[in-house]
Every structure is written in structure tokens, then in C-alpha cells.
Amino acid sequence: GESVGLHLPTLSVQEGDNSIINCAYSNSASDYFIWYKQESGKGPQFIIDIRSNMDKRQGQRVTVLLNKTVKHLSLQIAATQPGDSAVYFCADYTGANSKLTFGKGITLSVRP
Amino acid sequence: DTGVSQNPRHKITKRGQNVTFRCDPISEHNRLYWYRQTLGQGPEFLTYFQNEAQLEKSRLLSDRFSAERPKGSFSTLEIQRTEQGDSAMYLCASSLVGTGYGYTFGSGTRLTVV
Numbered sequence: 001g002e003s004v005g006l007h008l009p010t011l012s013v014q015e016g017d018n019s020i021i022n023c024a025y026s027n028s029a030s031d032y033f034i035w036y037k038q039e040s041g042k043g044p045q046f047i048i049d050i051r052s053n054m055d056k057r058q059g060q061r062v063t064v065l066l067n068k069t070v071k072h073l074s075l076q077i078a079a080t081q082p083g084d085s086a087v088y089f090c091a092d093y094t095g096a097n098s099k100l101t102f103g104k105g106i107t108l109s110v111r112p
Numbered sequence: 113d114t115g116v117s118q119n120p121r122h123k124i125t126k127r128g129q130n131v132t133f134r135c136d137p138i139s140e141h142n143r144l145y146w147y148r149q150t151l152g153q154g155p156e157f158l159t160y161f162q163n164e165a166q167l168e169k170s171r172l173l174s175d176r177f178s179a180e181r182p183k184g185s186f187s188t189l190e191i192q193r194t195e196q197g198d199s200a201m202y203l204c205a206s207s208l209v210g211t212g213y214g215y216t217f218g219s220g221t222r223l224t225v226v
Contacts, residue, residue: 009152032213043116043203043217044155089154093213097168098143100215102154 012109019077023090030092116218132190133221137206147203
């Protein structure tokens with residue numbers, strides 16, 4: 001079936017550095033691609049999304065890039081902070097079936 | 113309104129027992145979703161409601177699982193004759209039709225079957 005997957009299971013970065021988390025997807029019919037952050041004992045928290053007809057979107061300290069040619073999604077976090085330590089998931093949403101499909105999580109660890 | 117609320121936060125039960133979880137969505141949201149998440153994995157879709165109607169169920173939702181949303185507000189997820197493989201985090205999310213996917217997730221109910 002369709003899937004959304006992450007390339008690496010863990011990422012360790014130095015505080016203040018930029019982080020880049022990558023994701024591959026397979027469903028070309030997705031309407032949105034979304035990044036979620038999940039802290040221990042909590043539900044997924046929305047970070048940023050991008051519509052399928054866009055290739056870049058910026059938020060506060062975060063940027064999402066979408067490359068439809070190679071079906072690749074990335075999340076860039078500028079000036080990574082200890083509070084960014086969490087598990088990050090990419091997900092896609094298709095309005096036709098009204099469901100989010102998540103990939104496996106990647107753990108971001110920020111070194112002080 | 114403080115977001116999506118799930119109760120209990122944690123549940124430990126013996127194999128073979130029945131358990132029931134509750135989700136209170138954001139009040140104006142008419143869609144409600146249940147997802148299951150195992151350690152290290154992303155959440156997997158189980159079922160969703162629009163108002164009181166259950167519109168779709170995943171193949172993951174075996175006959176032992178039943179979900180209801182009787183008045184189109186809160187929802188319950190019941191698991192009968194629990195098995196160790198049912199141990200997971202059960203997440204609820206809600207959204208408003210017409211606002212894109214606009215999910216808001218609750219903090220989940222952590223089920224441990226011993």
C-alpha cells in the first residue's frame with residue numbers, strides 16, 4: 001500500500017546548529033504533507049504543513065521543502081534548541097479518504 | 113475549550129479483560145478519529161466518525177474492537193478480551209469538516225495488557 005517513511009531513525013545535533021530531517025513518500029495523490037513533533041507521553045503536535053502544489057513553506061524557525069519529482073519531504077529546524085528534542089513524524093493527508101498516514105518516527109536529540 | 117481530552121491516561125489490564133477509553137473532542141469539531149501507536153512507530157488509523165456516523169474502519173480494527181459516538185460529541189473505544197498485542201497508545205484526534213485536515217490530537221491512553 002501507500003507509505004510514508006523516514007530515512008534515519010535518530011539524529012543528534014549540537015544546540016544552535018540547524019537540523020534537517022528527511023522523509024520519503026509514495027502517495028502522489030496526497031493533498032498535504034505535514035510534520036508532527038511528539039514528546040514523551042503526549043500526542044503528536046502539529047509543526048508545519050505544505051500543500052502538494054507548493055515546494056517550500058516557512059514558519060518560525062522551521063522550513064518544509066517538498067520535492068515531488070523524487071517524492072521527498074524535509075523539515076529544517078534553524079538554531080536547534082533543547083526543547084526541540086522529540087520524535088518527529090512526517091505524514092500525508094488525502095482529502096479523498098480523510099486520513100493521515102504517518103511514517104516511522106525519527107528521534108531528534110539536541111546536545112548542549 | 114482545552115483541546116482533545118482522553119481518559120484514562122494509563123490503563124493496565126489483565127489479558128482477557130475488557131477495557132473502554134473515552135475521547136472528548138474540541139467542541140465545534142464534527143470529525144473524530146482513533147489511531148493506535150506502538151513504540152517507535154507512527155500512529156495507525158483505526159476508525160473515524162463524522163458527527164455520530166462511523167464512516168470508515170481500518171482492517172486493524174478487529175471484531176474485538178468497537179467504537180461509538182452516540183451523540184456526535186464524545187466517543188468511546190472498547191476492546192473486548194484484550195490480548196498482549198493490544199498494548200499500545202490509543203490516540204484520538206478531532207477536526208472540522210471544511211478546514212482541510214486540521215487535526216488536533218489528544219495525549220492518548222497508554223494501554224498495557226499483562
